[in-house]
Amino acid sequence: MSDVLEIPSDEHGLVRVFTVDLPLDEAQILLDDEARALQQKTGAIALDPDHIDLFDMNDLSGLPLADYLAEGHGIPDEELAPIRAQLERVKGRVMVMRSAAFERIGQQLRVTHPLRWIATFGEARDPVPLEKPRAESARPPEPEAPPAAPPPPAAAARMMRPGLIIGLVVTMAVLGVVLWALA
Template identity: 35%
Template structure:
């Protein structure tokens, strides 16, 4: 049985984190990890959602490299990648990118097999939903509630009558059409 590496604890509810692993194994073994249950077994967990896992050879990245892929393809900031630049550059064969969603929000303890070396965890850039507080004095008049000009009561009644008359005309036309169709 293969020796197990140090356990990696993924907290419950973790979001937008990519866990990067170097796969020190033959190409056939790395490709086999895409099969249902295989990756979960070598990571020491019950199940993994393979829709949120990437396993590929570094050679697929050609001139971009792993750092470039994580930065440009996954939205990881260059500052995060700088700390592990040498480890990322040292990956030669296959790499495993495990997104938080692959673990379905559960607290998970990964115990990867000895051929799987954890390189680092990187936070994906997310949408910034924050906004600057607005000064009520600077809010334009058109953006304030109930700021539109209200029609006069006479204009409102006139509009309501026109809408009612139009609906009445459509209903009568439909009734006449049905009567004519039944008569023929």
Template identity: 30%
Template structure:
């Protein structure tokens, strides 16, 4: 599976075929750097902050497809056609948005206990409410440009004076 480093607005769904008690160890990166999930994906780069591991039982009455729509903006014809298959999954799933791959092109080689279910489009959230407008932000800038400042020339002079005093003291002590 090819990951394009410039990819945006996609989300990948994987089924995780492990007993409940083994899931935490598999999906968590150890302090030593060991990370079975990353190895099973065959990924060279994977960002922990964007790995979403879901125990489907924890969703309660919400279906997995509904969760993917609400949490990840999953959409598109492929997603709609696979809703029944997605909702039939049990156990745990791993959901990886494009950001999980940190804009890095790479080739994944999926291994057990992962099974790829699908790659779906993400719908970007639309801002709620009207556009913010302000009369203060309208119009053209006018007037004269601000005069060029002297920067930190006063501070620079003070530092130069301090360095000169230190040099004089060092020379005076050396000549004694």
């Protein structure tokens, strides 16, 4: 007997949990070579093994599967609560597939031996706070400052005086050195 799971192309944020009735080394073969063996076994069109976890419950050092799903995949406790007792009885190998494993391709997943589907959960979604854009290119242009008005003629003359005096002193010093050298 097999279950058929429909995977829509626009799916995201779901986590499917399966048990795998094989020793871990044999189960790992399902994910080798870009998960081709798992694709053939399930009839999947495409699977990305980077988004599929396979582990033995003994490797979780006593951590119950429900806690692993809550902590490792962000599954809210409200979703886990109805089947927590069933999840805590799971032994052996477990396969966890995130929506990204299906590569946004609508497909049917045929679940047959050695896989057994346990449940599908939604990952927790924190409300996304809207912040002002931070990128320089996302900021609105700042208004240009109006051009500074030219200083009045008397003020301009006063600003030139120190420069003029320094220039005259330097010129006089150079002229003095030249005349002394010629004498």
